[in-house]
Amino acid sequence: MKRHLLSAADLTREDAELVLQTADEMRSLADRPIKKLPALRGRTVVNLFFEDSTRTRISFEAAAKRLSADVINFSAKGSSLSKGESLKDTALTLEAMGADAVVIRHGASGAPHRLAHSGWVRSSVVNAGDGTHEHPTQALLDAFTMWRHLGPRNGGTLDGQRIAIVGDVLHSRVARSNALLLQTLGAEVTLVSPPTLFPVGVETWGVETSYDLDAVIPKADAVMMLRVQRERMNGGFFPTAREYSRRYGLDGRRMATLQDHTIVMHPGPMVRGMEITADVADSQRSVIVEQVTNGVAVRMAVLYLLLGGSEPAGSLAEPVETPGDHS
Amino acid sequence: MCAQPAPATPTTDGSRTVLDARDISRALTRISHEILERNRGAADLVLLGIPSRGVPLAQRIAERMASVEGVHVPVGSLDVTMYRDDLRLKPARTLMPTDIPSGGIDGKTVVLVDDVLYSGRTIRAALDALTEVGRPKAVQLAVLVDRGHRELPIRADFVGKNLPTSLAERVRVSLEALDGVDSVAILETIKETGR
Missing domain, CATH: 3.40.50.1370 (Aspartate/ornithine carbamoyltransferase)
Incomplete structure (x- = not known):
């Protein structure tokens, strides 16, 4: 996988199948008494929502929390975003707070792409819906x-x-x-x-x-x-x-x-x-x-694959297990 | 450390086979009997294999227990990937299946099964993973090969073969279910891997 998830076109078949298989393991967590995994302990996920959304935001929030990440919700209403702050200044603020991933929903198509490729933030960017473009x-x-x-x-x-x-x-x-x-x-x-x-x-x-x-x-x-x-x-x-x-x-x-x-x-x-x-x-x-239940599992899989290791999993990564890889 | 010469068979790829199919079969049979003996039967036992090669080993131990005691011991798998202490040091690893038997593990004696015991870090991760699934009465550890070089205060209760190795060597376990053949081999390697 690439470092960001901006478009469904970024995913190769291999990447997409890895997400589905990982989501399948994540989904089994719902049947356990403790619905929490330690994989993202100490990582910070920011939900940056410029557009109203209930289900997508709580789905991402539940996913990040089940992986033990810290979650900061940042929505347009009642924040500096409604006072005219630019995307760039918001991004610099998030960077200064040390966000590891930014989940962004924006009314303008391409806003997540701008955030990811502007050099404003070092974190992974996940597109949670931009205009009429992608989700x-x-x-x-x-x-x-x-x-x-x-x-x-x-x-x-x-x-x-x-x-x-x-x-x-x-x-x-x-x-x-x-x-x-x-x-x-x-x-x-x-x-x-x-x-x-x-x-x-x-x-x-x-x-x-x-x-x-x-x-x-x-x-x-x-x-x-x-x-x-x-x-x-x-x-x-x-x-x-x-x-x-x-x-x-x-x-x-x-x-x-x-x-x-x-x-x-x-x-x-x-x-x-x-x-x-x-x-x-x-x-x-x-x-x-x-679909709602699966949404949490899939978002857990995406966050885990992007943030779980030293770099995102997938096609460019080294083979995960070689014979004799015991410890 | 002076490595004891294991009964080694040289092979073409520079590895030497230290256990063949019959050795593995005998070791698993003995481990099965030892588990039953230690726990006075198969009641309240649950076998959890650590993927990938711990799982077929756990299944084979359960089959032997079934033929000895006539009791079907629940078998499952426990993925420890997300509990590893080196998760952040490598690219995000692929998750393996976790499958807890329907009876759960609360109040049961859980026997963790893995192929090779080395640093002990996998088992530490497994103990963490286990506490989030339930509260077993006791946890025991069965391994096919103990190759030494522990980095944590962990030991196995049931060992198929103690295999003194040097840090430069690698132990390769092949199992019928995954690799089409049963064998344990030692490979000489200069590169330090998989710790």
């Missing part, structure tokens, strides 16, 4: 959830699995990160959306696209519904909410056309009745609550 740990937790459910019947990989990502692709950093990561892992991704909600240049992503949900989902192994991000919309992307849900919402009738093993996912927060109906969200196929 790599969400993609990793989605891939982990799919791998747990679909892997056992597919030789332990996602090779050739068909994943449908449905909804507001234009404003979705989750869709972009997922499209990149799932292809790295060998899955076939189809994006389904109204024509107005496809981003410019989607044809360069290497994924299939469709306007017709009913044609795509019977073949899918996993269906991921995206929230319509009305707070980012200031134009007429579709006539009415009702029309959107009829054409692109997942309801009981459409769910009945899925294959038996197909899982239904949603990165949250859901708008029940808009992109997904309550009966689907609460059905046996829905793994939406499990």
Whole structure:
């Protein structure tokens, strides 16, 4: 792995599989009486959130705390960030405090990249969502959830699995990160959306696209519904909410056309009745609550692999165990 | 230290084999009997192998116990990676599976199983890892090879073979389940590794 996790494209297949396997070990911790590991004792993780987020922030916070790291939460509301401090000055402050990792969410696409490559901080930077660009740990937790459910019947990989990502692709950093990561892992991704909600240049992503949900989902192994991000919309992307849900919402009738093993996912927060109906969200196929649990395990894995050793684990590191490596 | 000449068989890659498949088999059988004898049977025993080669060793000891006592002793694995004192000195290490048997370890006698006992640091890490899983009644240690050079006050309760080595040597354990062959070999090496 590189020193930062800024984009799902930074991960090689080897790195991504290492994260999934590590997350699998981290997940078993939830069944133990003491849900804590000593790996990051004495390390400081700063959660720097310029945008509101509840689940991502508490997920990172829980992950860092379970690895015994010290956590500092820094959110825009009620801090110097709302008083007009620049990203650079905030970064210098964090550096002076001795942060080992900065988890950043920012409304501007590319802010984590700027932070990582500006020379302002020496710490690892983890992108927790930047504008409409990327959200790599969400993609990793989605891939982990799919791998747990679909892997056992597919030789332990996602090779050739068909994943449908449905909804507001234009404003979705989750869709972009997922499209990149799932292809790295060998899955076939189809994006389904109204024509107005496809981003410019989607044809360069290497994924299939469709306007017709009913044609795509019977073949899918996993269906991921995206929230319509009305707070980012200031134009007429579709006539009415009702029309959107009829054409692109997942309801009981459409769910009945899925294959038996197909899982239904949603990165949250859901708008029940808009992109997904309550009966689907609460059905046996829905793994939406499990995604949250897996989110903590995946973020633990990422923090451990970035901060656990003298340098990040993965493709560039030396072999971990040689015969006779006893102590 | 004057190394006792072990019954050595020279091989092509410069290593000498000190235990072959039958030696390992006999050692495991003896260890199994010693564990049963020391604990007066297999009741309340749990075997935890330390990955990677401790795990198949623990399974083989459990199989022997089953054939002697007719009791199936729970077997699991305990990964100590995150408890190591040298975690920060190397790139982040890959985690290995931890699998605690469903009965847990509270009030049980846990026998840790590893292939080679050397500095004792792995076992120290294992003892730390164990306290976060539960509170065993007692912890014992079984190893296939004790090669000396302890850096901590730790000793094994059950030893397959005491193997005097120099610090320049490496001990290579190969097991059927992971390497396709059972053997213990000593390799001469100038480089200090894996401490």
